[in-house]
Amino acid sequence: MIKKNENNIKNHHHPNLKQILNRFSRIIGHTKAVKKMVEEGRDCSDVLVQIAAVKSALNNVGKIILEDHIDHCVVKAIEENNPEVLEDLKDAVDKFFK
Numbered sequence: 001m002i003k004k005n006e007n008n009i010k011n012h013h014h015p016n017l018k019q020i021l022n023r024f025s026r027i028i029g030h031t032k033a034v035k036k037m038v039e040e041g042r043d044c045s046d047v048l049v050q051i052a053a054v055k056s057a058l059n060n061v062g063k064i065i066l067e068d069h070i071d072h073c074v075v076k077a078i079e080e081n082n083p084e085v086l087e088d089l090k091d092a093v094d095k096f097f098k
Helices: 017-039 044-079 084-096
Strands: none
Touching: 017 044, 044 084
């Protein structure tokens, strides 16, 4: 079972942590650029295309985190006979795809 600390936050390491953090840094930069486009009064269709790119980038980093979760957290919990992890996974997948 994944241990939780006093703030009820799960402590674990993402195998692809560096890749995830790099992607979030790019997403933040991209989002700031889209905000600047709006501030500058750029064409709405150009802004919408960039928003779609940011959404896609967020979905892609979410997929990496989900894969890490399945490959490591879920497998470990199943090995430790923790059926609760499957309900947590279902909830996470449901929220991710909303």
